[in-house]
Amino acid sequence: MKYISTRGEAPPLSFEDVVLTGLAPDGGLYVPENLPKFSQEEIASWAGLSYQELAFKVISPFVAGEVPDAELKSIIDASYSTFRHDAIAPLVQTAHNEWILELFQGPTLAFKDFALQFLGNLLDYILKKRNQKVVVMGATSGDTGSAAIEGCRHCDNIDIFILHPNKRVSDVQRRQMTTVLEKNVHNIALEGNFDDCQNMVKASFGDQSFLPEGRQLVAVNSINWARIMAQIVYYFYAGLALGAPARPVSFSVPTGNFGDIFAGYLAKQMGLPIDQLVIATNANDILHRCISANDHSKKELIHSLSPSMDIMVSSNFERLLFDMYGRDGSAIKQLMEDFKSGSMSLDEDALSSVRELFTSYRLDDEEMMDVIREVFDHTEYLLDPHTAIGVQAARKTRRRQDIPMVCLATAHPAKFPEAVRKAGQDTDPTLPHHMTDLFDREERFDVLDNDMAAVQKHIAANVRA
Ligand SMILES: Cc1ncc(COP(=O)(O)O)c(C=O)c1O
Ligand SMILES: N[C@@H](CCOP(=O)(O)O)C(=O)O
Numbered sequence: 001m002k003y004i005s006t007r008g009e010a011p012p013l014s015f016e017d018v019v020l021t022g023l024a025p026d027g028g029l030y031v032p033e034n035l036p037k038f039s040q041e042e043i044a045s046w047a048g049l050s051y052q053e054l055a056f057k058v059i060s061p062f063v064a065g066e067v068p069d070a071e072l073k074s075i076i077d078a079s080y081s082t083f084r085h086d087a088i089a090p091l092v093q094t095a096h097n098e099w100i101l102e103l104f105q106g107p108t109l110a111f112k113d114f115a116l117q118f119l120g121n122l123l124d125y126i127l128k129k130r131n132q133k134v135v136v137m138g139a140t141s142g143d144t145g146s147a148a149i150e151g152c153r154h155c156d157n158i159d160i161f162i163l164h165p166n167k168r169v170s171d172v173q174r175r176q177m178t179t180v181l182e183k184n185v186h187n188i189a190l191e192g193n194f195d196d197c198q199n200m201v202k203a204s205f206g207d208q209s210f211l212p213e214g215r216q217l218v219a220v221n222s223i224n225w226a227r228i229m230a231q232i233v234y235y236f237y238a239g240l241a242l243g244a245p246a247r248p249v250s251f252s253v254p255t256g257n258f259g260d261i262f263a264g265y266l267a268k269q270m271g272l273p274i275d276q277l278v279i280a281t282n283a284n285d286i287l288h289r290c291i292s293a294n295d296h297s298k299k300e301l302i303h304s305l306s307p308s309m310d311i312m313v314s315s316n317f318e319r320l321l322f323d324m325y326g327r328d329g330s331a332i333k334q335l336m337e338d339f340k341s342g343s344m345s346l347d348e349d350a351l352s353s354v355r356e357l358f359t360s361y362r363l364d365d366e367e368m369m370d371v372i373r374e375v376f377d378h379t380e381y382l383l384d385p386h387t388a389i390g391v392q393a394a395r396k397t398r399r400r401q402d403i404p405m406v407c408l409a410t411a412h413p414a415k416f417p418e419a420v421r422k423a424g425q426d427t428d429p430t431l432p433h434h435m436t437d438l439f440d441r442e443e444r445f446d447v448l449d450n451d452m453a454a455v456q457k458h459i460a461a462n463v464r465a
Contacts, residue, residue, distance in 0.1 A: 044245055052076050058270075115147075124158075135215050139194065139201045141194040158184060169307060170417075204456060210456035252405060321350065386410045
């Protein structure tokens with residue numbers, strides 16, 4: 001299996017090499033040259049598999065033997081052994097044919113654990129085998145950071161640097177990152193927003209000369225292909241639990257960087273019968289504007305009560321556009337250049353293909369809080385603000401009541417007590433047992449200006465010899 005860049009000008013990479021990178025040298029994102037496809041019979045034969053067994057079935061064609069099967073199985077088993085629920089991704093019913101897929105049962109309480117526990121173990125395996133040390137650099141609006149730190153804190157061959165927007169993540173999210181005091185873990189609170197953090201990470205991949213000799217950058221954001229790959233699994237898992245492939249299933253996905261829903265799109269291309277894929281956005285609605293009005297223009301970032309989705313530049317949309325433009329790298333390069341200067345417009349064919357695949361809906365904070373209240377009043381089930389956006393988008397755009405609608409619960413409500421309180425809950429949702437002392441733990445992080453040279457200097461100075 002080879003991985004190629006969406007901009008068509010970078011050499012193809014093997015699986016292990018694609019895991020050890022981030023952006024391609026031409027600025028594009030890596031995707032598999034050929035997507036594995038599963039027949040309906042094969043998918044049907046997976047009914048009843050454990051999450052770990054299914055993960056092996058879905059992931060192994062992408063790995064294509066580069067990691068021996070026995071190793072891959074033990075990496076998968078280790079990655080999901082830290083989850084608090086035996087089902088790993090349990091389904092909870094909230095209304096007729098409406099389901100919540102709880103993706104927050106991992107150690108850091110967000111869906112990021114699914115891919116980042118796996119990526120941490122995979123990196124550890126590859127780096128030990130190669131006797132190689134790397135620098136992980138990541139940007140977070142709150143959830144990727146802690147999940148990546150949790151995945152990498154025990155990897156001796158990794159120094160990890162996570163940039164978060166200063167004062168723009170919840171206190172729980174910040175403390176989940178900054179109370180990890182291992183010597184290889186570094187948190188940077190950047191005086192900027194998430195897009196500034198993400199820009200800095202992407203630009204650093206383009207010129208890595210600031211790193212100490214012999215080190216390279218590895219991404220933990222969803223620009224890293226392994227992130228997307230591991231997230232495909234839970235679409236199959238939920239689909240099978242609800243009767244696929246004999247009957248179709250729909251998904252509603254709270255969306256920011258477009259990684260999670262892109263994994264759903266891939267599951268569909270690989271053979272899972274998915275009816276609707278709903279892009280649910282907060283007031284940072286560039287994807288909703290693009291789909292509804294072909295308006296893919298940057299606007300000032302709004303700070304919402306669903307801060308993890310306060311994202312304007314959705315990295316993985318480029319991966320989708322690559323397919324929508326017939327995998328023409330030069331067309332993508334042109335589009336991305338247009339977008340860099342403020343906006344891009346899709347051509348008619350591409351736009352109609354996107355509209356066939358996705359529906360979209362946008363919510364502001366008020367509507368989001370109404371949903372938290374309404375769902376709690378009816379079911380006593382407490383949604384986090386991001387999940388609430390997915391639930392409402394599903395309800396507003398649903399075409400068929402007879403097809404199960406799965407709303408991805410991307411985070412645990414205890415990560416966002418402020419939003420939950422504003423929505424009318426008088427008691428804060430309880431943190432799981434392993435985090436009850438979170439607010440008593442010592443914190444360590446550095447506040448840095450939004451200045452790439454300063455950040456790179458800080459990284460270079462803190463990489464261990
Ligand atoms: C809780 C939560 N929900 C939804 C999202 C959006 O996911 P994606 O960036 O994959 O679109 C994120 C982060 O991006 C998140 O942290
Ligand atoms: N919401 C994310 C933003 C980064 O997204 P990623 O999936 O590309 O890592 C976060 O919580 O950090």
